[in-house]
Structures are given as structure tokens and as C-alpha cells.
Amino acid sequence: MNFPTGIGTSDADSISLLGQDLAHDLMGKVGFGELAFWLVAGRRPTPGETRVFEAVLVALADHGFTPTAIAARLTLLSAPESVQGALAAGLLGGGSRFLGVTEDAGRFLHELVEFSDGDDWDGVAREAVREARAEKRLIPGLGHPVHKVEDPRTPVLFALAREEGVFGPHLALFEAIGRVHPEVLGRKLPLNGAGVCGAALADLGLPVDLLRGFALLARAAGLLGHLAEERRRPIGMDVYLTVDRNATYEP
Amino acid sequence: MNFPTGIGTSDADSISLLGQDLAHDLMGKVGFGELAFWLVAGRRPTPGETRVFEAVLVALADHGFTPTAIAARLTLLSAPESVQGALAAGLLGGGSRFLGVTEDAGRFLHELVEFSDGDDWDGVAREAVREARAEKRLIPGLGHPVHKVEDPRTPVLFALAREEGVFGPHLALFEAIGRVHPEVLGRKLPLNGAGVCGAALADLGLPVDLLRGFALLARAAGLLGHLAEERRRPIGMDVYLTVDRNATYEP
Amino acid sequence: MNFPTGIGTSDADSISLLGQDLAHDLMGKVGFGELAFWLVAGRRPTPGETRVFEAVLVALADHGFTPTAIAARLTLLSAPESVQGALAAGLLGGGSRFLGVTEDAGRFLHELVEFSDGDDWDGVAREAVREARAEKRLIPGLGHPVHKVEDPRTPVLFALAREEGVFGPHLALFEAIGRVHPEVLGRKLPLNGAGVCGAALADLGLPVDLLRGFALLARAAGLLGHLAEERRRPIGMDVYLTVDRNATYEP
Amino acid sequence: MNFPTGIGTSDADSISLLGQDLAHDLMGKVGFGELAFWLVAGRRPTPGETRVFEAVLVALADHGFTPTAIAARLTLLSAPESVQGALAAGLLGGGSRFLGVTEDAGRFLHELVEFSDGDDWDGVAREAVREARAEKRLIPGLGHPVHKVEDPRTPVLFALAREEGVFGPHLALFEAIGRVHPEVLGRKLPLNGAGVCGAALADLGLPVDLLRGFALLARAAGLLGHLAEERRRPIGMDVYLTVDRNATYEP
Structure with a gap:
């Protein structure tokens, strides 16, 4: 029985991590x-x-x-x-x-993004909010118990992702939800920071x-x-x- | 009853971490x-x-x-x-x-460093190794089950600490132990990487x-x-x- | 702010647990x-x-x-x-x-028991197995990777519950599932012991x-x-x- | 490579625990x-x-x-x-x-019991309390933050162990400590319940x-x-x- 791994191995003289030489290629360099x-x-x-x-x-x-x-x-x-x-x-x-919003938001957005061609995020967002409302489900990442108007992390993370060129469909859809939800719900809720984090991580290609x-x-x-x-x-x-x-x- | 903390607080408009504005002073900057x-x-x-x-x-x-x-x-x-x-x-x-060597080595070195004036690390090391030998104690961080000659992380971390100007008494004493222990023990053991990590963290002033x-x-x-x-x-x-x-x- | 509890309290002279005197009413007696x-x-x-x-x-x-x-x-x-x-x-x-079957089976049975008048467990069982089959869901507690014919714990626990007069609707329904599922699924699977445990705990009135x-x-x-x-x-x-x-x- | 165990094994027809037939010899009987x-x-x-x-x-x-x-x-x-x-x-x-007293007391007593012939528990106790005092160590199981005069569990457990014929050297020595410590310490502290529990478990031959x-x-x-x-x-x-x-x- 073999146990394959792509993470780490070592022998008497060297330690390898992710296929790199840990001591010479990673320490002090990553x-x-x-x-x-x-x-x-x-x-x-x-x-x-x-x-x-x-x-x-x-x-x-x-x-x-x-x-x-x-x-x-x-x-x-x-x-x-x-x-x-x-x-x-x-x-x-x-x-x-208390800590699930990041994953819940990333997963929620990911399921919508997978079946969208990306032309009309406002349309996708509008339908998702309507559907959630009809089924009395909350939208993960929408609303915050303390930051009732704006979560200060939200605009900063949107801006950082744009600045670094990694603003992708998950963030775009989440931003669209922030824009269109008042039409459907009749009141404006903030996009919370943990939710934006989930969207950003999903846009980075990390497993939802x-x-x-x-x-x-x-x-x-x-x-x-x-x-x-x-x-x-x-x-x-x-x-x-x-x-x-x-x-x-x-x- | 009050519960003091210097870590984090938040109110409706801002989140503070370590006395900084999380969104504006930390995210993307630290x-x-x-x-x-x-x-x-x-x-x-x-x-x-x-x-x-x-x-x-x-x-x-x-x-x-x-x-x-x-x-x-x-x-x-x-x-x-x-x-x-x-x-x-x-x-x-x-x-x-399996994971205690870092702390054990840092603590062991720290107790010796506290009572040394730093003039003669080889002397301090020699005495510490002798004492450990007499009491049949192992020196934390000395020896490794796999890397029997040299742990490849050890010289890299010593060099990095020197390069960045944070090579302090804990690393100096650990290095001295590496130098003098064969005189006492009659054979040469490698300084293992987890031990050097403990010495380096202690030199960075982190709580042992x-x-x-x-x-x-x-x-x-x-x-x-x-x-x-x-x-x-x-x-x-x-x-x-x-x-x-x-x-x-x-x- | 008060913190109510019905579990335990103590003062200088006595320890109370569940409203009883721990030392005199419980130790050695329960x-x-x-x-x-x-x-x-x-x-x-x-x-x-x-x-x-x-x-x-x-x-x-x-x-x-x-x-x-x-x-x-x-x-x-x-x-x-x-x-x-x-x-x-x-x-x-x-x-x-690996350890969820007990709760899953108890909960599954409980949801069915709550809406049954208890006249016809075979009928309830037949419908539940049909529905699960149609939705390609497994019945919790039906089948076992090792005990493919019979889980030895199952008949013993049924007999014990009958002997002690605590054989209630959850065990009755689970037993009915064991009886009728081959008609629907076309093959006979054992009721596993962890599932019977869940049914028995539910019959004892413990929270599912x-x-x-x-x-x-x-x-x-x-x-x-x-x-x-x-x-x-x-x-x-x-x-x-x-x-x-x-x-x-x-x- | 074999992995020996005396706890549990199972095959298609039976489950064995501690060398017994789980279903027929243990369930309902132990x-x-x-x-x-x-x-x-x-x-x-x-x-x-x-x-x-x-x-x-x-x-x-x-x-x-x-x-x-x-x-x-x-x-x-x-x-x-x-x-x-x-x-x-x-x-x-x-x-x-918060939960270590039981083990600490059992271990402390066990180390003394191992080297005593059991003729004079008061003598062993007196010496142990003196030694602890000289080294400024606390005796595990002596004193309680809430039950300052008597822990109500203590006399009940002593009596139960006597009644059931399992009052052995650990309980005897702990009782002796309760008797003699005021001579040495100059004040009377209660033997706490968690400590007596440790003594009783050690007398039952359980591994300290x-x-x-x-x-x-x-x-x-x-x-x-x-x-x-x-x-x-x-x-x-x-x-x-x-x-x-x-x-x-x-x-």
C-alpha cells in the first residue's frame, strides 16, 4: 500500500515541501x-x-x-x-x-457563478435575492449585527482586489447583490466583510x-x-x- | 466588571485591531x-x-x-x-x-541566557552540556532522527538571522552548543531545525x-x-x- | 444578568446536582x-x-x-x-x-413517528422506503459494510427493549422498515446496530x-x-x- | 506489520469486545x-x-x-x-x-504507597506533609476554594469504600494526611472530594x-x-x- 502526497517528504540530507527544497528555495524567500x-x-x-x-x-x-x-x-x-x-x-x-459566513458566501456565489456567462451580474443577483426571499433564506454575507450601514472592510477589499487585478466573478456578483437587493427587499443592508472575504478567496481560485x-x-x-x-x-x-x-x- | 483587552474592538463604523484601524491601516498593508x-x-x-x-x-x-x-x-x-x-x-x-522541540529549545536557552553576561557562549554551552549529561537529560534541539548529520534548515536560519541583524544570544548559545558538545559527549550531533527555530523566536523577543x-x-x-x-x-x-x-x- | 441552570450548584457545605444532594442522594445510589x-x-x-x-x-x-x-x-x-x-x-x-448513524436514524424515525397515528407501521415504513428510493437517499441504519446479513446487536436490543417495556414507536417503525424494505428495494439489508440504538434512544424520550x-x-x-x-x-x-x-x- | 489489540474486533457475524461476545455477553448484562x-x-x-x-x-x-x-x-x-x-x-x-486534582492526588499517594510497608500511615503522612511544606509544594487534594471546612463528598466516599471492602492503602494514607496535617501546617484543611476520588481509583488498581x-x-x-x-x-x-x-x- 502506497500513500501518495504532493506536500512534503524528507530524507537524511534534504526536506522537500511542495516539490521545492524547503531550506534553499522557500525559507526566507516565500x-x-x-x-x-x-x-x-x-x-x-x-x-x-x-x-x-x-x-x-x-x-x-x-x-x-x-x-x-x-x-x-x-x-x-x-x-x-x-x-x-x-x-x-x-x-x-x-x-x-460565527465563522461560517466566509465559506457560506463563497459557496453561495460559486454556485451562481458556475451557471452564469457573466454578462449580467445585476440580473443574476436580482434573481438570486428574489429566490432567497421567496424561500425565506438569508443571503450569506448580506447584513451585519454591528456594522448596520457599512462594514469598513468591504470597500477596502473590493478596492484591493481591483488594484491587484484579481477582481473576478464572485466579487462582481457580490457587489451586484449589494447594488440590487434593496429593490427586492425594500431596505438596504451592508455587504459584510466576512462575505467579501469569501468572494475574494473564491476569485483567487481557492476550493470553496x-x-x-x-x-x-x-x-x-x-x-x-x-x-x-x-x-x-x-x-x-x-x-x-x-x-x-x-x-x-x-x- | 470590565474585561480589558489590547487586541480588538469594534463599533458601528470601525473595527480596531491592536489600536490600528483594521480596514485602513492594516488590510493590504501588513x-x-x-x-x-x-x-x-x-x-x-x-x-x-x-x-x-x-x-x-x-x-x-x-x-x-x-x-x-x-x-x-x-x-x-x-x-x-x-x-x-x-x-x-x-x-x-x-x-x-513531535512539536515541542521549538518551545523546549527556546526555553532551555532562555534560562541560560538570562544568567549569562554573554562574554563566553562556548563556556556556558560546555557547562550546560556537561550538566545535562550528568543528569542524563537530553539537550532540546540537539540531534534528529532523520537528519543525522545536518538538518538543512539549520545553516539557512543562522544565515538569515545574521543577514537581517537579529542574531542574538539564544542563537549564539545554540550555535556554541553545536560547536562544543562533541568535546563532552564524544560524538557529533546536528542542531535540529526545530531547535534553531526556537532560538530564533526567542531572539526576536517573543515570549518563551x-x-x-x-x-x-x-x-x-x-x-x-x-x-x-x-x-x-x-x-x-x-x-x-x-x-x-x-x-x-x-x- | 443571571445565568439559570438546573444542573449543578454548590455552597460551602453542600453540592447539589439536578436538585439532589450529590453526596447523600446520588453517590453510591445512582x-x-x-x-x-x-x-x-x-x-x-x-x-x-x-x-x-x-x-x-x-x-x-x-x-x-x-x-x-x-x-x-x-x-x-x-x-x-x-x-x-x-x-x-x-x-x-x-x-x-462513522458515528452519525445513531443520530441520523433516530431523527429520521422521529420525523415519521411525529406524523403517524401508529396504526400501521408497515404502511409508514413502505412509503418512507419508497420515497427514499425515489429521491436516491439511503435509509439511515439500513445496511452495514461488515455485517451484511445481520448485525448481532440488532435482535438483542429489540428483545431487551421488549423485555423492559420500553419498545415504542421508533423501534416499531424501524423493525417495520426491516420487514418491508425488500419489497421495495428488491434485496434484503440488515438493520444495523447503531440505527437500532438511535431508535431505542428516541423511544426513551431523549432529545433527537x-x-x-x-x-x-x-x-x-x-x-x-x-x-x-x-x-x-x-x-x-x-x-x-x-x-x-x-x-x-x-x- | 500487525497491530495487536485486546479491545475489539468484528467479523461478518459477530462483534467481540474484551474477548466477550458483545451482543450476547455484554449488552444488557454489564x-x-x-x-x-x-x-x-x-x-x-x-x-x-x-x-x-x-x-x-x-x-x-x-x-x-x-x-x-x-x-x-x-x-x-x-x-x-x-x-x-x-x-x-x-x-x-x-x-x-480544574480537573487535574484527581490524577495528581492519586499519583502523589501512589508514589508514597509504593515505598511503604503500610504499618504506619500516620508516620508516612506526617513526613510527606513536612517535606511538601519544606519545599513549598501543595499536597494535591488538600484544601478546597469553596468547601473550606469539609467537602461533603469526602466522608461519603470513605464510607462507601469501607462498606464495599475496597478501602486500600491510598485511601488509608489520604485519610492519615487529613488527620496529621494540622500538626505540621498549624491549621486544618479539608480533604477535597476530587482528591479522595483519585485515592479511591488508585485503590481500585486503575493505572495512576x-x-x-x-x-x-x-x-x-x-x-x-x-x-x-x-x-x-x-x-x-x-x-x-x-x-x-x-x-x-x-x-
């Missing part, structure tokens, strides 16, 4: 974000693609005291010897509700069924920041005591 | 590795520091079919709907044995009790590569069947 | 399986219910070298100091594919959206068995080397 | 706690051992809104589709600080390096209770908002 893209996509991104990709990772790295950041800090409080456990606990919250993976990678950096801060200036014990002391027994 | 450094260290690294830091992340991202990569793939096989679970399962192997966190961040990228490959060309089922079909019952 | 049922259902099970419930947990505890057991052992190999990490890694494979939780609890015991065996007579290193040494580089 | 003991210890416990073992699991199952319970609930809030992820996140807090595993198994049941309650009457969102709304930016 950035970390660039390598993450390469590992998943199986091809090295261009500098423009890398810039947009890293902007997405930066956009998704942290949102303050999210449930995942709190869970990671509480886990470090309980098991301070296991940084890997605290990080894993934080990432396990990277599911459908792994977009959540990039959100998780970005969040891993944010969670490390929280764990470092928890070591320097802990809040976990206060969170725990706030809940425990205000617990009321109700059968 | 790299992902650079941001990860900043999040943990609380200060923005210089370009030279960033280059060495990213070289470390690149060096640690993947080592082929490690136990952690196999565990992540088997978890994806069992629960394909949960990328976060597969990634977390892989990271949970980031403990003392979180060095494992960077190994985990690096490995998160490698694991995403494995999960993407597992989706395209799976081996998890073959691994499982290889074990299950060769199981023998022995009480 | 079994562990019984307590697990009580914690989730919010009511104490009868002795007959407890017997069937524990039989389900016993049935689901272990299936040898499953992907989850292998993942747990590999994680212990990498991070031997963190039993919680190895256990968590094993449980993370408790998703849709948490049935996977019981499979996970059962598996936690099996995984502890694997971790104990891994400590005594390890196979993790051999699994890792078998994969790594048979790795072939293919881009 | 309790779940009994099976968990058997899986780890490799031998079937007596009824008396089972009763004490299950009392330990019951004692450790839940302590209300612990950090691990809160982390599990927050993870369910973020990723409601992944019960396994929420359970795993909760278990990952089962480390040194896996005692944490039983605490985790027990806690898995408690966490399922919390997840079920979170589904019925959620508090996760309120915990998150309490923290997030009281966040203050401090560099």
Missing part, C-alpha cells in the same frame, strides 16, 4: 501567507494574489471577545500547560454561526469547500494573540466568576 | 505573518524581524505524514462536515513529543512560554494543505483499512 | 449511565429504561481500530502529556460518517438532536480503553511509520 | 461504568468495585458553571451543528488546574497515569447535560455579550 495559499491551492500565488489573500487573513484574524476567543481563554485557565488544547478549543467554535479553513488559519493568529494576552493580563477567571456567581438554580 | 507576530508580541516587527519570523513559520509548516497530519486526515474521513474538527485534532498532537503557539500556527497551514489534499486524493480510508485489516486480537 | 440519562433528559430513568440505555452505550462503546481510535492513539503518541487532547481528538471524528452526544459518551469509554492500551502496548508509532515509509511523492 | 472500568483495567470489576467506581464518576460529573462547561456552551453557540466539537472543547479544559481519563469520562456526562440545557435554555449568548459589552480597550 512569505507565510503565500505558503499557506500554495499548500492548499497546489500552486504558488502571484504577488498580487498574495497581497489580497493576506488582506483577507488580516481581515478575519480577530473580532475581539468573540465566543471562540473567550472559550480559548477559559480553556487556558483550566489547562494552562496545554496551549494546543486552548487553541484547538477556540478553533472548534469556527463553525456555521475549504474556505472555512482560511478563516480558521486567520483566527489561529488572533487566538494566539488572546492566549498571549491571557498570560500577561488574564480575564478568564473573571469571566468564570461572573457566570458562576450569577448562576441561579432553576429546574 | 502581512499575515507580521500581524501574527504583532498580535503576540504587542509590537510591530521590523521588516528584518518579519523575514526571519516568516522563515521560521515556513520551516515548521509541514513534515509530511506526521502523526498529526494522519490524525487530521482520519478525523476528516470520519467527520467530513467539520473542517474545524479535523484541524483541531491535528493541532492537538502539537505537544511535547508561547513558542509552541507559533509552531502550532505554522502547522495549521500545513494541516490545511493535508486536508485539501485529503479532499482531492484521500488516503485516510487506506490508512484506516491498513490498520484494521492487520489487527490481531491479543488479550 | 449508576453512572443513569446519571448521564438524567443530566440530559432532566428526569431520572426507571430501572428498565436504565438497562436499555446502558445496553445502548455498551453497544456503541467501541468498534476496534476505527479512524477515531487511531487518531486518538496518534495524538497520544505526539502529545503523551495530554490525555484530554488525545481523547478530544478521538471524539472529533464523531461526525456524520443530541443522540450523537450519547454515541460520543459511549465512545469516550472505548477511547479511554484504547489510550490505556496505547500506554501499555503502543501501536501509534507503527501506524505512523507504516504511512510515512510508504509515502510516495506525487505532485 | 453496566456502562462497569464496562469503562473493564476497558481501561483489562479486567471486569466486582460489584463492590463497580459501585465505588460509579460513585467516583458521579462525584466528578459536574460542578456547575465551571470554565469547561462555559467553554463547551460558547462553542455550541458558535458551531451548533457540531456537538462533538462543543464536547471536545469542554474536555480540553480537563487539564492541570490515566486517572485524569476517568475524570474526563465523568465530565463528558456533565458536559452533555450542559449542552442539552444550552439547547433548551441557552446562556451562551448572554455570557458572550456580558464579556463583549464590558470590554475596554487597554493597550
Whole structure:
């Protein structure tokens, strides 16, 4: 039985990663974000693609005291010897509700883009919003609980993608949804940043069924920041005591 | 009760990260590795520091079919709907044995560096190796199961750190250990790459009790590569069947 | 802000669990399986219910070298100091594919039971199998990769539920599916044990959206068995080397 | 390459667990706690051992809104589709600080018991407390943040172990520590319940390096209770908002 892989191999004298000599061709010559893209996509991104990709990772790295950041800090409080456990606990919250928008938006757009010839994004968008409305489904990436008028990340990421020449059909369709949805829904909602990130990642050709993976990678950096801060200036014990002391027994 | 944080906050119009305006000051302007450094260290690294830091992340991202990569793939096989679970399962192997060398080496060197005036690294190294030998302890980062003569990452990382002007006491002491240990142990072992990474991270001023966190961040990228490959060309089922079909019952 | 709970509270002199005095009313007086049922259902099970419930947990505890057991052992190999990490890694494979049948079957049956008056289970079963066939869906719990004729757990669990007087509509409908599906599908498949477990748990009145939780609890015991065996007579290193040494580089 | 195991195997007609026929010898005939003991210890416990073992699991199952319970609930809030992820996140807090006392106490006692002839537990205890005091180490299992006078679980577990004839050297030594420590420390601390649990598990002959595993198994049941309650009457969102709304930016 053989186990094929295109990722990494090593022997006594050399380490190979993605078919490259790790020590001589990659270390000091490829950035970390660039390598993450390469590992998943199986091809090295261009500098423009890398810039947009890293902007997405930066956009998704942290949102303050999210449930995942709190869970990671509480886990470090309980098991301070296991940084890997605290990080894993934080990432396990990277599911459908708080971290899923990126993948959901990318996938939603991808399904529409696949069957469009790209002539009329406003038309495609109008129909998609109508259909979602009729079926009482939400459009992934449309609306935000805090940024009710505009998510500040949205225009920046659109502009970056245009500047770097990687503004493709997913971003175009998402932008069209931002333009036409008020006609159908009767009110204007912002395109949220996590959704634009999903559109941008899809335009970069990354697999839509792994977009959540990039959100998780970005969040891993944010969670490390929280764990470092928890070591320097802990809040976990206060969170725990706030809940425990205000617990009321109700059968 | 207040919960202080220096990481992220947001309001209706803006998102702030590390005291910066996320959308306008960070996205497209800071790299992902650079941001990860900043999040943990609380200060923005210089370009030279960033280059060495990213070289470390690149060096640690993947080592082929490690136990952690196999565990992540088997978890994806069992629960394909949960990328976060597969990634977390892989990271949970980031403990003392296969991913701990970076932190162990950084911590070991740090304890020696703190009490040295830096005049005589060879002397400090000689004494440390002698002491470890007397107590039958291994020196973290010395020796490698595969790269028995030289780990190809080691000279590259030393050179990079020198080139970027961030070659500090931890790398100097580690290099000295590489020089003097044959006198004490009677045979020559290579300085392994994971150990040099730990020395380099410590020289960058990163907290030694979180060095494992960077190994985990690096490995998160490698694991995403494995999960993407597992989706395209799976081996998890073959691994499982290889074990299950060769199981023998022995009480 | 108050945080209501009906589970546990404590003060200086007493610990209360589920409204009972833990030390005096529960320890030594309630079994562990019984307590697990009580914690989730919010009511104490009868002795007959407890017997069937524990039989389900016993049935689901272990299936040898499953992907989850292998993942747990590999994680212990990498991070031997963190039993919680190895256990968590094993449980993370408790998703849709290898451990989901119990919940899927329970939920599938529950949706049919809710809209039936219970007069004619064969009729309900026939229609459900027809509909699934027309939509090319599988019936959860029907068929098994290894036990192609009969899963030995199935008749035992049916008999136990009858003996203890907790044979309800979910088991009745599942049994009917076992009876009538050959008429529709043209071949006879076994009702698998994990599916009967789901039907039995649903008949015990446990919440169908948490049935996977019981499979996970059962598996936690099996995984502890694997971790104990891994400590005594390890196979993790051999699994890792078998994969790594048979790795072939293919881009 | 063969992979030996004494846990489980199966073929087309039968499933074997621990060398028994799962369907005919175990289901309905062995309790779940009994099976968990058997899986780890490799031998079937007596009824008396089972009763004490299950009392330990019951004692450790839940302590209300612990950090691990809160982390599990927050993870369910973020990723409601992944019960396994929420359970795993909760278990990952089962480390040194909040769930480690059971193992720490068992191990501490075991090291002393191994080198004692059992004639004079008070003498062994006195010396151990003196030594710990001299080295400024805490005695695992001595003292409790809430139950400052007596942990209500302690006398109950001592009595149960005596009643069932499984009161062995670990419990005897722990009891002696409870008796003699005031002479040395100058004040009386309670023996806490988690510590007695560790002593009882060690007296049952379970491997001291896996005692944490039983605490985790027990806690898995408690966490399922919390997840079920979170589904019925959620508090996760309120915990998150309490923290997030009281966040203050401090560099």
C-alpha cells in the first residue's frame, strides 16, 4: 500500500515541501501567507494574489471577545500547560454561526457563478435575492449585527482586489447583490466583510469547500494573540466568576 | 466588571485591531505573518524581524505524514462536515513529543541566557552540556532522527538571522552548543531545525512560554494543505483499512 | 444578568446536582449511565429504561481500530502529556460518517413517528422506503459494510427493549422498515446496530438532536480503553511509520 | 506489520469486545461504568468495585458553571451543528488546574504507597506533609476554594469504600494526611472530594497515569447535560455579550 502526497517528504540530507527544497528555495524567500495559499491551492500565488489573500487573513484574524476567543481563554485557565488544547478549543467554535459566513458566501456565489456567462451580474443577483426571499433564506454575507450601514472592510477589499487585478466573478456578483437587493427587499443592508472575504478567496481560485479553513488559519493568529494576552493580563477567571456567581438554580 | 483587552474592538463604523484601524491601516498593508507576530508580541516587527519570523513559520509548516497530519486526515474521513474538527485534532498532537522541540529549545536557552553576561557562549554551552549529561537529560534541539548529520534548515536560519541583524544570544548559545558538545559527549550531533527555530523566536523577543503557539500556527497551514489534499486524493480510508485489516486480537 | 441552570450548584457545605444532594442522594445510589440519562433528559430513568440505555452505550462503546481510535492513539503518541487532547481528538471524528448513524436514524424515525397515528407501521415504513428510493437517499441504519446479513446487536436490543417495556414507536417503525424494505428495494439489508440504538434512544424520550452526544459518551469509554492500551502496548508509532515509509511523492 | 489489540474486533457475524461476545455477553448484562472500568483495567470489576467506581464518576460529573462547561456552551453557540466539537472543547479544559486534582492526588499517594510497608500511615503522612511544606509544594487534594471546612463528598466516599471492602492503602494514607496535617501546617484543611476520588481509583488498581481519563469520562456526562440545557435554555449568548459589552480597550 502506497500513500501518495504532493506536500512534503524528507530524507537524511534534504526536506522537500511542495516539490521545492524547503531550506534553499522557500525559507526566507516565500512569505507565510503565500505558503499557506500554495499548500492548499497546489500552486504558488502571484504577488498580487498574495497581497489580497493576506488582506483577507488580516481581515478575519480577530473580532475581539468573540465566543471562540473567550472559550480559548477559559480553556487556558483550566489547562494552562496545554496551549494546543486552548487553541484547538477556540478553533472548534469556527463553525456555521460565527465563522461560517466566509465559506457560506463563497459557496453561495460559486454556485451562481458556475451557471452564469457573466454578462449580467445585476440580473443574476436580482434573481438570486428574489429566490432567497421567496424561500425565506438569508443571503450569506448580506447584513451585519454591528456594522448596520457599512462594514469598513468591504470597500477596502473590493478596492484591493481591483488594484491587484484579481477582481473576478464572485466579487462582481457580490457587489451586484449589494447594488440590487434593496429593490427586492425594500431596505438596504451592508455587504459584510466576512462575505467579501469569501468572494475574494473564491476569485483567487481557492476550493470553496475549504474556505472555512482560511478563516480558521486567520483566527489561529488572533487566538494566539488572546492566549498571549491571557498570560500577561488574564480575564478568564473573571469571566468564570461572573457566570458562576450569577448562576441561579432553576429546574 | 470590565474585561480589558489590547487586541480588538469594534463599533458601528470601525473595527480596531491592536489600536490600528483594521480596514485602513492594516488590510493590504501588513502581512499575515507580521500581524501574527504583532498580535503576540504587542509590537510591530521590523521588516528584518518579519523575514526571519516568516522563515521560521515556513520551516515548521509541514513534515509530511506526521502523526498529526494522519490524525487530521482520519478525523476528516470520519467527520467530513467539520473542517474545524479535523484541524483541531491535528493541532492537538502539537505537544511535547513531535512539536515541542521549538518551545523546549527556546526555553532551555532562555534560562541560560538570562544568567549569562554573554562574554563566553562556548563556556556556558560546555557547562550546560556537561550538566545535562550528568543528569542524563537530553539537550532540546540537539540531534534528529532523520537528519543525522545536518538538518538543512539549520545553516539557512543562522544565515538569515545574521543577514537581517537579529542574531542574538539564544542563537549564539545554540550555535556554541553545536560547536562544543562533541568535546563532552564524544560524538557529533546536528542542531535540529526545530531547535534553531526556537532560538530564533526567542531572539526576536517573543515570549518563551508561547513558542509552541507559533509552531502550532505554522502547522495549521500545513494541516490545511493535508486536508485539501485529503479532499482531492484521500488516503485516510487506506490508512484506516491498513490498520484494521492487520489487527490481531491479543488479550 | 443571571445565568439559570438546573444542573449543578454548590455552597460551602453542600453540592447539589439536578436538585439532589450529590453526596447523600446520588453517590453510591445512582449508576453512572443513569446519571448521564438524567443530566440530559432532566428526569431520572426507571430501572428498565436504565438497562436499555446502558445496553445502548455498551453497544456503541467501541468498534476496534476505527479512524477515531487511531487518531486518538496518534495524538497520544505526539502529545503523551495530554490525555484530554488525545481523547478530544478521538471524539472529533464523531461526525456524520462513522458515528452519525445513531443520530441520523433516530431523527429520521422521529420525523415519521411525529406524523403517524401508529396504526400501521408497515404502511409508514413502505412509503418512507419508497420515497427514499425515489429521491436516491439511503435509509439511515439500513445496511452495514461488515455485517451484511445481520448485525448481532440488532435482535438483542429489540428483545431487551421488549423485555423492559420500553419498545415504542421508533423501534416499531424501524423493525417495520426491516420487514418491508425488500419489497421495495428488491434485496434484503440488515438493520444495523447503531440505527437500532438511535431508535431505542428516541423511544426513551431523549432529545433527537443530541443522540450523537450519547454515541460520543459511549465512545469516550472505548477511547479511554484504547489510550490505556496505547500506554501499555503502543501501536501509534507503527501506524505512523507504516504511512510515512510508504509515502510516495506525487505532485 | 500487525497491530495487536485486546479491545475489539468484528467479523461478518459477530462483534467481540474484551474477548466477550458483545451482543450476547455484554449488552444488557454489564453496566456502562462497569464496562469503562473493564476497558481501561483489562479486567471486569466486582460489584463492590463497580459501585465505588460509579460513585467516583458521579462525584466528578459536574460542578456547575465551571470554565469547561462555559467553554463547551460558547462553542455550541458558535458551531451548533457540531456537538462533538462543543464536547471536545469542554474536555480540553480537563487539564492541570480544574480537573487535574484527581490524577495528581492519586499519583502523589501512589508514589508514597509504593515505598511503604503500610504499618504506619500516620508516620508516612506526617513526613510527606513536612517535606511538601519544606519545599513549598501543595499536597494535591488538600484544601478546597469553596468547601473550606469539609467537602461533603469526602466522608461519603470513605464510607462507601469501607462498606464495599475496597478501602486500600491510598485511601488509608489520604485519610492519615487529613488527620496529621494540622500538626505540621498549624491549621486544618479539608480533604477535597476530587482528591479522595483519585485515592479511591488508585485503590481500585486503575493505572495512576490515566486517572485524569476517568475524570474526563465523568465530565463528558456533565458536559452533555450542559449542552442539552444550552439547547433548551441557552446562556451562551448572554455570557458572550456580558464579556463583549464590558470590554475596554487597554493597550
